[in-house]
Amino acid sequence: MGRKPCCEKAGLKKGPWTAEEDRKLVNFMLNHGKCCWRAVPKLAGLLRCGKSCRLRWTNYLRPDLRRGLLSEAEEKLVIDLHSQLGNRWSKIASHLPGRTDNEIKNLWNSHIKKKLRKIGIDPLTHMHIIPSANEQTHQQPKQQRRHVDAWSDGDEKAEEATSKYCCEVDKVPEAEEKSAVSTSDRALDIADASLSSCPEFCTDEVPIIQPHEILNPCGSSFSSSSSSSSSASCSPPVHQQKLGEDPRISGVWMT
DNA sequence: AAAGCTTCCAACCGCACAGTT
């Protein structure tokens, strides 16, 4: 039968969202709530396809999003859930309030996967990797040592405990799961202890963008004319903003 | 200081599925 594209491609903007576009979308969503995504761009005055709007909203602008690093407990949960659900990121995300499938997917691919490999767990099967002599020589690329992991680097105890946890998760279902969990909790305790010396590492207090800050990102000085890269004095294009640097992000919205 | 490499993440793409006509 052949599918039509989700939206007319011609004339629609692609690529990074500008602060102005964000403002329009948030404005619309807050005023009208979630409705037919196809209609959103038109009604909100955006030159985007509905799909793009949905993605931007669910992955970045949604008020209930928690941003920032996953806590140890969240990571553990992600690993647990992944071992049960596989790459069903949306299902996994549904167990982590305020987290998006995209975020978890990214985190898994860029971070957790490596951690698991590092401690000898195959991230696909969650089984132990039994490296051949060959593989062993190929592992540990030189770049890896500079990768700072909360779990392992600089905290051998945490790595030890964590790897112990992972061993048990592999083989121990239901009955002994509690002991596995408690082991992992120990790992977390250790990790937490090491992290507690670093007060900045607290995802519970990761600032989240507030609606009024989007609607008026820079207070009275916000200029709607500075839509894209020209907004340097106010807020840079959103895609250039690193977490925690986003001037619009502070506190938790819609409490 | 700068070149090269790696990491991270926002955003896109295409497919699948459910709902509607």
Added chain:
DNA sequence: TAACTGTGCGGTTGGAAGCTT
């Protein structure tokens, strides 16, 4: 029942930022 539409999901990519040499 088939055709069509809208939405959701997972895989992938591009480019900025950060790190190493």
